[in-house]
Amino acid sequence: MSLKILGVNAAYHESSASLLVDGQLIASIEEERMNRVKHAKPALIDNPDELPVDAIMECLRIAELSLSDVDIVAFSFDPKRRMALHANMTDPTTPGDWGTPAGEYLFCSQLLSVPEKFRRLGFKGQFHWVEHAKAHAASAFYPAPFEDAAILSIDGIGEIESVLLAHGKKDTITPLKQIVYPNSLGFLWEKMAKYLGHSEYDACKVMSLASFGNPAIYEDSFRSFIKISEDDFEIDPLVILFRIEDYAPLEKLFGLPRRKADEPLRQEHMDIAAALQQLTTTILLNLTRHLHALTGSSALCLAGGVALNCVANRVLFEEGPFEHIYIQPAANDAGTSLGAALFTHYNIYGGDNYQPFELKHTYLGPGYSDEEIGYTLKGLGVNFEYLDNIETTVAGLISEGKVVGWFQGNMEFGPRALGNRSLLADPRNPDMVKRMNRLVKHREDHRPFCPSVLEEDAANWFEIRKDALASRFMLMAYPVNPAKREQIPAVVHVDGTCRIQQVQATTNPKYHQLISEFKKITGVPVLLNTSFNDREPIVCTPDDAIRTFLKTKIDYLAIGNFLLKKENNLTGNREAAMAAYA
Incomplete structure (x- = not known):
């Protein structure tokens, strides 16, 4: 049973x-x-x-x-x-x-x-x-593929704690230390995101903004209400005021009123974000070093919302004591x-x-057969064609500057689109960031897009001092090889890094084949990859994908082995197109 x-x-x-x-x-x-x-x-x-x-x-x-x-x-x-x-x-x-x-x-x-x-x-x-x-x-x-590992959970709050340090051995997790509210990095990022004019869910915007700033400008300001030690940190709740919408202490501390969402970003906002990022990286590096001393493990496992900070993740791994790292993709x-x-x-x-469990990919949601997709296509009255070699065709379209919605296989679990519910474009085009935002994403131009790179080519294109499983899930930011930067300008951030996804043939053969076909055409084993959505959750069903395709300016939709072309699916064209298909 x-x-x-x-x-x-x-x-x-x-x-x-x-x-x-x-x-x-x-x-x-x-x-x-x-x-x-x-x-x-x-x-x-x-x-x-x-x-x-x-x-x-x-x-x-x-x-x-x-x-x-x-x-x-x-x-x-x-x-x-x-x-x-x-x-x-x-x-x-x-x-x-x-x-x-x-x-x-x-x-x-x-x-x-x-x-x-x-x-x-x-x-x-x-x-x-x-x-x-x-x-x-x-x-x-x-x-994770480890039977012995140090574990760090770090987020906003659970029942009372924001941080748990633990030791995992086979089937057993042993708690070692906890840090409790109001000492919360997750809540700090939420509050600072709102102070900087965003929502509490916009840590990614703050992390991007930090690359444009000088952390030294506001380092002392943060240190005045956040005390850091080798194994702990304390946040003064009367300055941060986590539970009420009051920003007066922060405004006094930084000498800057809370930014309104429609106000332009200033250098001061970038400098504050940079100081927050530096402080976070320092705390995470301290905690992981302490955790290594407690456990003696060679591997580190991370989870919690703060573990999505790909900038800090690379530093704590490359400069820290652990030989291996695994970060939960969700x-x-x-x-x-x-x-x-x-x-x-x-x-x-x-x-x-005891039997080990290993999660090698995130494609854990619903998937749809070509038969199911075809039924939806016909029901929505759109024009399409079926292709036996859709990877080759789509690679060619991307190389010609087209933006393609790529809907394949099972939906990803977690916040990153990893090649099954993605928007794809040519990373060689320096204008692609603004074009993608104009076509569909409608987000700030300072936020970088991410590259998907063939696993076997990653070390040639990015400076990876320690290979991390987390880089398969867009959870590590690596510097681009200086000799390659000019070839992929659309995915290189202002600080010269990329939040990469290494694509394996074993876990996503169709996406790997697509990038391989693009490499045959261009010599570049990289695609610009962002989530398939327009200010909404990432698309899940064929219906979601088709409707998002139709309401935006995406050029093509590759859904299963079907290809939809935007100019054949403009209002007024669909009835005639479907009659021709029938």
């Missing part, structure tokens, strides 16, 4: 579901890809019980199961632990909201209703609460659904029953 474990994340945001059957991962899916709401839902005090029902049902559909077949639901939060440990916070709050007795009671009581919600949906098995940070840690350690809260399921599995089937 098989053991079926459904992992669920929903307490804050990035709601997701993951399904394990006898320790084999069947699917991991983010709710936002299904409900088309960014981050699935806002992180509010009154909605932690809003379940990722669409993602859950899609996982079960892929496995041909119903919820009544599931033996265990593992939820990546422990509300009773939150109630026990979060009662004595004294930083400023908004009445009835986070950190207040009434707000915390509402939050935890809503969470405690989750098991009954599952019962009403037809679930009959056991329900397990898994501590948030332990779920992050499990999501990083168990999928390092944000979405990955905790996988972590909760794995933590539960190994706590039941550990010891003598």
Whole structure:
């Protein structure tokens, strides 16, 4: 009799579901890809019980199961632990909201209703609460190819902690140290992103902006309210005011009013971002060095939203003591659904029953056959052609300057499009960044696009001092080989680095073949790759892809083995085109 474990994340945001059957991962899916709401839902005090029902049902559909077949639901939060440990916070709050007795009671009581919600949906098995940070840690350690590793989970907040240092050995994760709220790098980045005129979800914009600044200008300002030691850090909550929308202490500290979203960026904003990035890198390097001293392990596993900082990741790996590194591709809260399921599995089937688990790719969501795609194409009344050699044709189009939507195989799990739900373009064109933003992305031109590079060519094009598995998931930023920079200007950031994806033939043969065909034409084994979306979650279904293609100025859509050309699918052309196809 098989053991079926459904992992669920929903307490804050990035709601997701993951399904394990006898320790084999069947699917991991983010709710936002299904409900088309960014981050699935806002992180509010009154909605932690809003379940990722669409993602859950899609996982079960892929496995041909119903919820009544599931033996265990593992939820990546422990509300009773939150109630026990979060009662004595004294930083400023908004009445009835986070950190207040009434707000915390509402939050935890809503969470405690989750098991009954599952019962009403037809679930009959056991329900397990898994501590948030332990779920992050499990999501990083168990999928890694190491049986002994140091583990660092670092994000905004779980129940109470923002950092967990742990040691993983085979089936066991042993906590070593935690750092608790209000000492939170994740929350620091959220607050600073809003101070700089963005949303709390825009850490990537701040990280990009940092490359244009001088960290020395505001280093002392940050150090005045953030104390750093070799194994810890402390943030003054009366300066940062995490729980209220008050920026007066920051405005006084930096001598700069909070930027409004429509105001131009100034050099001061870039310098503040640079100082924040430098401080983050220093803290992460200190913590990982301390973790190495505690564990003696040669490998490091990372998870939590802060682990998506690809700039810091390269520094802590290349300048730190570890020989190997693994970063959970869905390092944000979405990955905790996988972590909760794995933590539960190994706590039941550990010891003598231990079997290693390794996650070699992120293509864990729904996929669609050509038959299913063709049915959708005909239903939407679009013009298309079927190609036996779509990789060769698309490589040629990209080399001619066309922007192509590339929709193939199973959807990625995590925030990065890694060649199955991607927009692709020629990295040799220096004007491609502005063109991509004008065509579809509608984002700031200072933000870089990323390159996908053939794994076998990566070392020739990028300065990689230590090869990292994380570079297969766009989680490491490497300097470009100076001799190659002029050949791929569209993917080189102002600081001379790229957040790369090494593409393996074994894990994504079709995408690898496409880049190989582009290399045959151009001599360049690199494509510009960005997520297939337009200010919305990354496309999931054929319908999502086709509709995004039609409403934007993307030149072509390669979906399965079908190719759609924009000029054949303009309003007024479709009826005649479909009649000709029929």
